[in-house]
Amino acid sequence: MANKSNQPRNDDAVLGGYNPPPRSGMVLGGIQGVKVRLSSPFVEERIAAASEALKYGDAGLDLILQALQDDSGQVRRIAHLLLWERTEPHVRQAIQNYAPTDMVACWRLDETEGKTATDSVGSHHGTIEGATPTTIVPGRMPGLGGAGNPDEINPDSYRFVEFVLPKGLGSALSFDGNDYVEVPNAPELNFGTGDFSICIGIKTRSRGGIDVILDKRVEISGSVQGYCCCIYQGRLLLQLADGIESEWTNYDSQFAIADDKWHHIVVTIDRDCADGGRWYVDGIEVGKRFNPTNRQGSVSNFKPLIMGRRSDNSSSPGFFKGSMSDVRLFNRVLDAAEVPAIYQVVGVRVTRSSFQRGIR
Numbered sequence: 001m002a003n004k005s006n007q008p009r010n011d012d013a014v015l016g017g018y019n020p021p022p023r024s025g026m027v028l029g030g031i032q033g034v035k036v037r038l039s040s041p042f043v044e045e046r047i048a049a050a051s052e053a054l055k056y057g058d059a060g061l062d063l064i065l066q067a068l069q070d071d072s073g074q075v076r077r078i079a080h081l082l083l084w085e086r087t088e089p090h091v092r093q094a095i096q097n098y099a100p101t102d103m104v105a106c107w108r109l110d111e112t113e114g115k116t117a118t119d120s121v122g123s124h125h126g127t128i129e130g131a132t133p134t135t136i137v138p139g140r141m142p143g144l145g146g147a148g149n150p151d152e153i154n155p156d157s158y159r160f161v162e163f164v165l166p167k168g169l170g171s172a173l174s175f176d177g178n179d180y181v182e183v184p185n186a187p188e189l190n191f192g193t194g195d196f197s198i199c200i201g202i203k204t205r206s207r208g209g210i211d212v213i214l215d216k217r218v219e220i221s222g223s224v225q226g227y228c229c230c231i232y233q234g235r236l237l238l239q240l241a242d243g244i245e246s247e248w249t250n251y252d253s254q255f256a257i258a259d260d261k262w263h264h265i266v267v268t269i270d271r272d273c274a275d276g277g278r279w280y281v282d283g284i285e286v287g288k289r290f291n292p293t294n295r296q297g298s299v300s301n302f303k304p305l306i307m308g309r310r311s312d313n314s315s316s317p318g319f320f321k322g323s324m325s326d327v328r329l330f331n332r333v334l335d336a337a338e339v340p341a342i343y344q345v346v347g348v349r350v351t352r353s354s355f356q357r358g359i360r
Contacts (some may be wrong), residue, residue, distance in 0.1 A: 031056045034063055043072045047337045050078050051344060061086070065094050078341045104188040107181070107307075107327045110171035117173075117181045117307075124186055124305075130179035131308065134172050134323055172201070172325035179319070180308035189216060189329065190300035191227070195276075197268040197330040198229055199342055204322030205260035207234035212318040214327065216305040217241060219312040224248045226301045226311070229267060230318065234258035236279055236287065238267055242297025249295055253279045255287030264326075264343050270333045271296065283340035 034056065037049035050067045053060035067079035083091055106121045112133045117126035173181070183189070200213055210230050217226030217239070225243035229236070234256045241248035257263055263281050269292050270276030277290035307324060309317040334342070 031059050031063075034060065038063060038067060043074055044337065046070060046072065046075045047078050047341075050075060050082060051341055054082060054344075061088075061091070065091065068094055074335060074337060077338060081338065081341045082344070102332045103328055103330050105183075105327075105329045107183075108171070109173045109181070109307075109325045109327065111173070112171070117183070119183075122188065124183050124189065126181040126183040126305075126307070128173065128179075128181050131173040131175050131181060131324075132179075134174040172203075172323045174323045175308045175320045177319045177321045180306050183305040183307075185216075185302055185304050188331070189305050190298075191331055192298045192300050193271065193296065194331060195268075195270050195272075195333045196227075197266065197332065197334040198227075199264070199266045199326070199328040199330075199334075200229070201262060201264050201325040201327075202257070202322060203260065203262045203324075204231060204258050204320070206231060206321045207256075207258045209233070210318040211320045211322070212306075212309050213320055213324070214305065214307050215309070215311040215318075216301065216303055217311055218243075218301045218303055219310060221312055225299060226303065227299050228310075231258060231320075236265060236267070236281075238269075238277070238290075240269070240292060240295040240299060242295045242299055243301075244297050249292075251277055251290035251292070253287035255279060255281065257281065262323075266334060266339050266342070268333045268339075276333070280339045283343035285336065285339075 031053075034049045034053050037045045038053075040046055040049070046067070050064055053063045053067075056063075064079050064082050067075055068083070070076050070079070080095065083095055086092070086095075103121055105119050105124045107117050107119055107126060109117055109131075110133075111117060111128065115128045117128050119125050173179075198214065202213060204211060210232050212228065212230045215226070215228040215230070217228050218224060219226075223243045223246040224241040226241055228239040230239070231237070232250075232252065236253040236255055236257050238251045238253075239248055240251070257265065264283070266280040268276075268278050268280075271292045274291045274293055275289040277292045278285055279287040279289075281287075303311045305311070307327060308320040328342070
């Protein structure tokens with residue numbers, strides 16, 4: 001049998017552009033390729049290398065630990081996010097020694113018993129009211145929703161993913177239309193006039209009216225003030241209200257998500273930027289950017305944070321119908337490189353497919 005040691009593997013990038021690959025030269029791939037790219041002068045290359053490193057076992061883990069000391073804050077944050085779920089003592093110590101990434105709360109919603117939704121970052125534990133545990137069955141499925149008709153899969157614009165258990169989205173809470181999780185008010189959950197980001201894993205097929213995913217607002221007991229992320233007629237929507245003359249603004253993503261499949265959604269709000277509102281689904285920016293600068297006042301309020309219904313309108317609760325997992329709040333804007341890293345951390349990875357054309 002011929003020696004193929006100089007032939008590139010599936011994940012290798014061959015420098016030179018020849019096809020078939022040259023018999024000599026430099027092949028940039030595998031763990032050595034990750035090492036080289038982690039020394040690149042370009043931040044984007046170092047971020048990509050850190051995200052790939054976990055494929056290479058303990059050697060890759062050591063490289064991510066080194067990335068925690070990178071000169072770039074972006075690279076350090078990516079490394080921290082990639083290591084967040086690890087349980088090895090030396091990794092936990094490295095994370096403990098690392099400066100915070102401004103994640104103020106993380107509810108995995110993976111509880112299998114009891115009524116407490118644990119905040120794995122701080123002490124903002126919630127009370128589960130009616131929502132029941134559910135397990136996400138692993139398998140191959142469309143990873144990017146939002147078709148005009150979610151029942152019609154367009155293979156030219158879909159990636160395929162596999163759920164990898166048991167991380168983040170491996171377990172969830174099921175909400176059947178009268179359930180919710182209530183988290184007491186706390187300063188860290190009030191973002192004032194500052195930027196913030198929301199990350200949530202959801203599965204729903206509800207396309208009528210409003211299904212509230214997460215709400216922290218004064219709505220009917222005073223001037224409207226706070227933030228709310230919901231599904232409106234099957235599309236993602238965010239509301240911001242700053243308490244000024246009891247007015248609010250709804251930001252419609254124009255992106256359909258209610259296809260009865262699991263998706264990881266992120267919305268980032270840079271309140272000083274005209275296109276500072278951005279939506280991401282399964283690690284990819286989607287939908288319509290929005291301008292949050294018309295709500296410059298404080299969104300802070302005294303209401304609890306509630307997942308699954310409105311926080312201050314019992315006559316029209318807007319109960320969420322579906323499943324929810326891995327809810328995270330950040331008191332800053334996640335950048336475009338961090339979003340896919342979080343997407344990987346919660347337990348979903350992209351697989352190669354003949355359908356992997358179109359959106360990437």
